[in-house]
Amino acid sequence: MSIELRHLRCFLAIAEESNVTRAAARLGLTQPSVSRTLASLEKRMGVRLVDRSTHHLALTAEGRAFRDKAAAAVAAFDEALDTGRLRRRPLRLGHAWSALGPYTTPLLRRWQREHPDTPLELLRIDDRTAGLARGEVDAAVLRGPVDTPGLVTELLFTEPRVAAVPSDDPLAARASLTLADLGAGPVVLNTVSGLTTPDLWPEEIRPTATVTVANTDDWLTAIAAGRGAGASVASTAQMHAHRGVTYRPLSDAPSAPVFLAWRSASPHPAVRQLVALARAVAGSTGPAGPR
Structure with missing residues (x-):
């Protein structure tokens, strides 16, 4: 059979x-x-x-x-078998949250202007590889370590980490926070598509209580409801403002790398143009290589 x-x-x-x-x-x-x-x-x-x-x-x-x-x-x-897509095959770009942050709109506008025959579709998919490993997209914006076999990555830029706390929490009044400040109480973790894990904290100040959620929307809701604090990156603060959540710089956390990734087997013909444009928009010269 x-x-x-x-x-x-x-x-x-x-x-x-x-x-x-x-x-x-x-x-x-x-x-x-x-x-x-x-x-x-x-x-x-x-x-x-x-x-x-x-x-x-x-x-x-x-x-x-x-x-x-x-x-x-x-x-x-x-x-x-989709004959319509054969005529104008779109380039599907996945992201789990925040896309390319402040570079997202410039990238989309320049792509439309410079590559009008290849539509660029931005898709949010709540998955660690933003749908890339499952074949739902042709390329993806990924943050943090990328260890999925068969993917090629291009480092675009790094971005600082931020803390996210309930707006009525005393921590929101501070100019900046530390990992120890967050670790003193429950920490909200997006375990499906998020970047932050307990390993971000040194073992001696690692949070003892966590609240797990499955996407960015639930992460924001949990923090705004006072269930805990969170850690993310600067793009989250820019792209996901919430009146119940206050973002503050996280002074002692390492910056997070932001990659453009695609499958090494049968990539979309326009992936290389996307890489070049993303690097130009982000001002990046990061090396490419398999992961």
């Missing part, structure tokens, strides 16, 4: 729904049919992709690794 597109779509529906019944409804198939398709795929692959031993369906380690490859394959197939 060969693996067909229907096997990949079935697996991806199961992975996204975490439930065979919901995946079947989404695909317009019966539950037994979806189960048989998954079993056929696992037999052909020679590995178990989905763990069915618990009440809550979960992907195995092999399933998680295969998910990104399957998503990229399906996205490539769908795009190849």
